[in-house]
Amino acid sequence: MKAWQIAQPIGPQGLKLMEIPTPTPGPGEVLVRVRAVSLNYRDLGTSRRERPGNLPLPFTLGSDCAGEVAALGAGVTQWKEGDRVIPAFFQNWPAGGMTQTIMRSALGGALQGVLAEYMIARADALVHLPATLDFSAGATLPCAGVTAWNALVGQGQMLAGQTVLTLGTGGVSIFALQFAKAHGARVIITSSSDEKLARARELGADEGINYKTTPDWERRVFELTQKSGADQIIELGGAGTLQKSLDAVRYGGRISLIGVLTGFEGLVNPWPVIARSVTLQGIYVGSRAHFEQMNRAIVQNNIQPVLDRTFAFEEAPAAFEHMAAGAHFGKIVVSGS
Template identity: 45%
Template structure:
C-alpha cells in the first residue's frame, strides 16, 4: 500500500478553488478504521459548506463531502466494531448514536466542520460508520447517510407515516426522490411539486400519485387542496424555506406535519401565526438522524430493495464537473466513483 494518496482540497472558501493534491496516506489511531473509499455522494449542503462554512469555521486545506462508502483496510488499536474487508458507510452527525439530538458543540458534522470524504483513503472513528447494505452497489450505498436518512426520519422515525395518508414532496433532489419511494412503499398517496411535466412523469414512475408543475401552478397549495378534496396533506416535506413555508401551511391537513428540511430558496422562513394555530400543525426541523436510525434504514433497504435515483456518476478526476452538475440541479443524486475497480 502506497504511503501517499490523492485528496481533493480547498485552500480557502470557494468550491472553485478545488484542487486534487497528493498527501500522506493516514494511519488509523486508536478507535479508528482506515477506509479505502469507493464512492462519495454529493449533497447541496456540500456546496454551501465550501462557499462559506455554513455556520462553521473550516480548517484549511479542507476536504468537502460527508457521504461515502468504502472498504475497511486497517484497524486502529481497540477497534472491534468492524473487521478488515467490511464494507461501511459514513454517518453524518458525529457522536449521535441514538436518542435525543446532542448539542451542536457535542455533535459536529462530517464534511464540515469535520474534514470530508473526497479522498482515496480516510481514517475515521469506527463509531462514526455503519455496515453498508448488502443489496446496494458502493455508488448506491453512498447516497444513504444524508438524503435517504433525512427522508426516513421525516416520514417513518418521527412522522409515523401510515397507509392512506397523503404526503407532499417538494422538488426532485435526493431527499425528495427517496421520500417518494418510502411513502409509496408504506401505502401513502404522494403528491410531488416540481418545475416540469417531464420530472413529474419520472416521479410517478417512482410511486408518486400526482404531480403539480409549480410553473403552471405557482400557488401549488391550492392544487394540493383540490387533489385531497379540500382536506390537505398529512405530511409535507418543506424543501425551499422563505415564503414557501406559508404555502405549505395552507396545504397541510388539520393536525398534520410539516418537516422543514431544505433551504433552496432562503435560509430563513416566513410564517403567519394564526393559520398555524388554527390548523394545529406540527412544524419540525429535520437535521438528518442518529446512527441507530441509519442502521434501521439499512435493514429496510435490504428487505424492501429500495434504490436511489442517481442522475450522474463522475470519476475521481471529475469532481469539479460533479459539483458543477450539483449546482445547476439534478434529478436525484450525483455520485463520485473514487475506486471504480470495486464497483461490483
C-alpha cells in the same frame, strides 16, 4: 493520498486535487478506503461559503461515502479489513435526540469531509453497506436517505394511507417518495419540469404539480386531498416555500423543515401553525439507529437509490457544477479513485 479540498471557499472552481498524508486510525477508529461519494446541496453551499460556521481551511468536502475497511485502530473488534461500510453523517449520534455535541460531529462540516481516497471514521459510527446495494448506491444514504427516513418514519411515524407532499426531485425528495410508497402512502411531488414529474410517476408518485405553471400549488394540493391537506410535508425550499406548505398541510399534520434552497431569510406568518395545530419539525439528518432501521427497510423492500449521474474522481469539480445547474433528478455520485 489524494483529496479534493478548498483553500478558499469560492465555489466549485476553487476545488483543488491535493496530495495529503494518508491518516492513521487511532484507538476506536477505522480507516476506510472510499469507493464512492455522493454530493449534497450542503457541499455546494460549503464551497461557496453560503452556510454558517467556520471552516478549518484547507478543507476536504463531502459527508456521504461508501467504502471498505482498510485498517483498524486499537481496540476495534466489530469490524475486519475488507468489510463494506458506510460512515454515518454524524459521527457521534448513536441514538436519541439531537444535542450540541452531536452537531459538532458532522462529516464535511465540523469534521473534515470524505471526498478523498481514504477517511477516518469512528468504529461505532459505521453501518454495514446493504448487500443489495453497490458502493455508488450506498454512498447516497447517509444524508439524503437518513433525512427522509427520519422525517417520515423516525419523527413522522408514518402510517399507510397518509398523503405525503414532497417538494422537488432532489435526493431527499426521491428517497421520501420511495419510503412513503413502501409504507403504503399516497405521494404528491412538485417540480418545475414536466419531464421530472413523469419520472417521479414512474417511481410511484400518485400526483405531480409543476410549480412553474401552477404557482399556487398549495391550492392544488388542497384540491387533490378533498380540501383536507397533506398529512406530512417534506419542506426543502425554506423561507420561500414554507408559507405555502403551511397552507397545504392538514389540521394536526406535520411539516418537516429540511432544506433552505430558496435562501435563509424571509417572512412567515406563524398563525397557521397555531390554528391548525401543525407540528413544524426541523430535521437535520438522523442517528445511526435511524440509519440501521432504514437499511433494513431498503433490503426488505428492495429499494434502489436513484442515481442521476456518476462522475470519475478526477471530475469532481464537474460534479459540483452539475449540482449547481439544478438539472439533476436523484443523487449525483463521484466514484472512488
